[in-house]
Amino acid sequence: MQITLNRKDNSTVALISSEGIVINNVNDALDLMANVRYQECDKMILRKEQITDDFFELKTGFAGEILQKYTNYQMRVAIVGEFTGYNSKSLNDFIYECNQGNKILFKSTEDEALAALHQS
Template identity: 60%
Template sequence: MNITIDQKGASKVAVVDSDEIVIGEVQDALDLMASVSYNNEAYKLLIRKENLTDDFFELRTKLAGDILQKFTNYGVKLAIVGDFSGYDSKSLRDFIYECNQGKQFFFLADQAEALAALHSLG
């Protein structure tokens, strides 16, 4: 796993680059947040959907809710980048829509769009 920092003014976004699953369970998310905040003083994170376990996108597992709650608790903003059109779950589509209306989590199609959304949060 490689983490780079995209900085715009005082806003820092940690961009995760990996060919493997980075977040497979809640503890992985906590470890990643701790590492990024401690090593880079970044409280915004961009990760690709391929770096998340498939269970994250199965809302009945409650993994997404548990992980996103940890991000909320620790004040870390998150953008997940990828193509979400292949999911036919109405509840997942609704969940993604609701997240994108807020200022904490984003599910976006490309990295540039995700970086812009995260940097706009100040």
């Protein structure tokens, strides 16, 4: 895994690069957040392929647990990828609701994610 920082004005976003899954469980998510915080950053972008598929099965509670911890520790996150392939109304509603705020975002492209995270 590699963390690259993208800076714009007074805003810094951590871009997470990895060929494999970075978040398999809650401890992985907390370790990643600690690594990003160590870079003096409170915003990050992950690709959906870097997160275990359990995250996108809302009935597991995995997404809620991780995103609640990130929100509590004031870590803003954008998850980048194509989400239309999921045939889950609850997941689509969840993504819609997240995108109404500015803490947890689901975006189609890295450029959209960077723009949103640098904005505020």
